Amino acid sequence: MYIIIGLGNPTAQYEGTRHNVGFDVIDRLGEKYNIAVDTKKHKAYIGKGMIDGQKVILVKPQTYMNLSGESVRELVDYYKVDAEEEVLVIYDDISLDVGQLRIRKKGSAGGHNGIKNIIAHLGTQVFPRIKVGVGEKPKNYDLADYVLGHFSKAERAQMEEGYDRATEAVRLILAGEIDAAMNQYNKKQTTV
Numbered sequence: 001m002y003i004i005i006g007l008g009n010p011t012a013q014y015e016g017t018r019h020n021v022g023f024d025v026i027d028r029l030g031e032k033y034n035i036a037v038d039t040k041k042h043k044a045y046i047g048k049g050m051i052d053g054q055k056v057i058l059v060k061p062q063t064y065m066n067l068s069g070e071s072v073r074e075l076v077d078y079y080k081v082d083a084e085e086e087v088l089v090i091y092d093d094i095s096l097d098v099g100q101l102r103i104r105k106k107g108s109a110g111g112h113n114g115i116k117n118i119i120a121h122l123g124t125q126v127f128p129r130i131k132v133g134v135g136e137k138p139k140n141y142d143l144a145d146y147v148l149g150h151f152s153k154a155e156r157a158q159m160e161e162g163y164d165r166a167t168e169a170v171r172l173i174l175a176g177e178i179d180a181a182m183n184q185y186n187k188k189q190t191t192v
Helices: 018-032 065-077 114-121 142-145 153-174 178-185
Strands: 001-004 039-041 044-051 054-061 087-093 100-104 129-133
Touching: 001 018, 001 065, 001 178, 018 054, 018 087, 018 129, 018 142, 018 153, 044 153, 044 178, 054 100, 065 114, 087 114, 087 142, 087 153, 100 178, 129 153, 153 178
Parallel strands: 001 054, 001 087, 087 129
Antiparallel strands: 039 044, 044 054, 100 129
16 A cells, blocks of 8 residues: 655645645546545545555645644554555655656655654655655745745646646556656656
């Protein structure tokens, strides 16, 4: 079983913001694979289903970003999964261009408070993740204001393509093809 966690903040106020791209990818996966992410459990909304024959739980933690690890820890303990093998975390990254992906098998938090909290709760930074680029913070912008801001119309179109690539990358990772996913999606995507 795979637990696929998209990071974001609860409440309508944060919908569509840069910090909520993890939720957006989970929503895309739910639509594509007909998995309703509407059961409130483990400090999250979860949905159980199948992706290409693999049992999955799609997760949108409801603890607010900086406490995401509380929900992840509960899920890992309850379902008795190996975080290093059966957890996949999807989240925003300001060091990547809008809609670009970076897939990693492990790594530091890189300044991302949601990941920092997950690492603290799991006691390891070895778990696969998909970072979805939201663009670099403009000079003189407050980081919190930037990541809690919305995309422009042009950026939204790039993000839609990024979400499609992320759902495809999830499929490869579930099939045990994380190296192939990294080779395919970690290179800079050119927009047409």
